[in-house]
Amino acid sequence: MSKFSSRSAARTQHLQRQAANPIGAELNTSAELFRSINTASPGLTAAEAARRVIASESAALRRSASYQLLARLGPLLDKLELVEKLA
Structure with a gap:
């Protein structure tokens, strides 16, 4: 795989992760939320x-x-707890 195609594939994967990110989904609904408040x-x-x-x-x-922070730190905290128990 060439350097360009690997960068392109990485960029595509990054954009797909961003689109699936719940934070991005929340931000995309702001216009709808503003309209609903304005109507109500x-x-x-x-x-x-x-x-x-x-x-x-x-x-x-x-x-x-x-x-997301807890999901990322969860495995690390589990390992830390295991190390502390073994020590």
């Missing part, structure tokens, strides 16, 4: 609607980021 509460100012969108997205990002 037409009296809201744009600033208040934006605050609500940002608050709901940041909560979703925190949840999914903490889950």
Whole structure:
């Protein structure tokens, strides 16, 4: 495989992982969320609607980021616990 095709394949895989990432999916729904808030509460100012969108997205990002962190650290923490038990 040439250097270019291996880079291209790696880039394609990276883009596919990004598309499957729950954080990316949450960010892609922001326009829909803004429209639903605007339809449900037409009296809201744009600033208040934006605050609500940002608050709901940041909560979703925190949840999914903490889950991803735990998923990545889980095996390491298990190994650390095993090493401590064996020591």
